Amino acid sequence: MCITGKRAYYSRAEAKKKAKDMSRRTGERVIPYRCDVCPDWHIGKPPPGLIRGEVSRSEIHQHRYDRARALGYEQ
Numbered sequence: 543m544c545i546t547g548k549r550a551y552y553s554r555a556e557a558k559k560k561a562k563d564m565s566r567r568t569g570e571r572v573i574p575y576r577c578d579v580c581p582d583w584h585i586g587k588p589p590p591g592l593i594r595g596e597v598s599r600s601e602i603h604q605h606r607y608d609r610a611r612a613l614g615y616e617q
């Protein structure tokens with residue numbers, strides 16, 4: 543379990559599958575994303591910038607990657 547309290551998934555594929563299940567159950571858009579504070583994946587609502595189309599998915603991943611490196615996690 544991550545310190546954010548979110549369930550951690552160890553692979554993108556697993557997180558993706560769970561996000562899909564969750565989307566279907568809740569009717570809301572749920573996506574897998576790489577955590578800011580731990581090296582694992584979580585699922586949740588997409589960041590507002592991504593919904594509005596202002597930020598590309600790869601930019602968000604790059605941002606998270608940079609933060610993870612800054613926090614000392616090697617990817």
Ligand SMILES: [Zn+2]
Pocket residue numbers: 544545546548550577578579580581582584
């Ligand atoms: Zn985390």
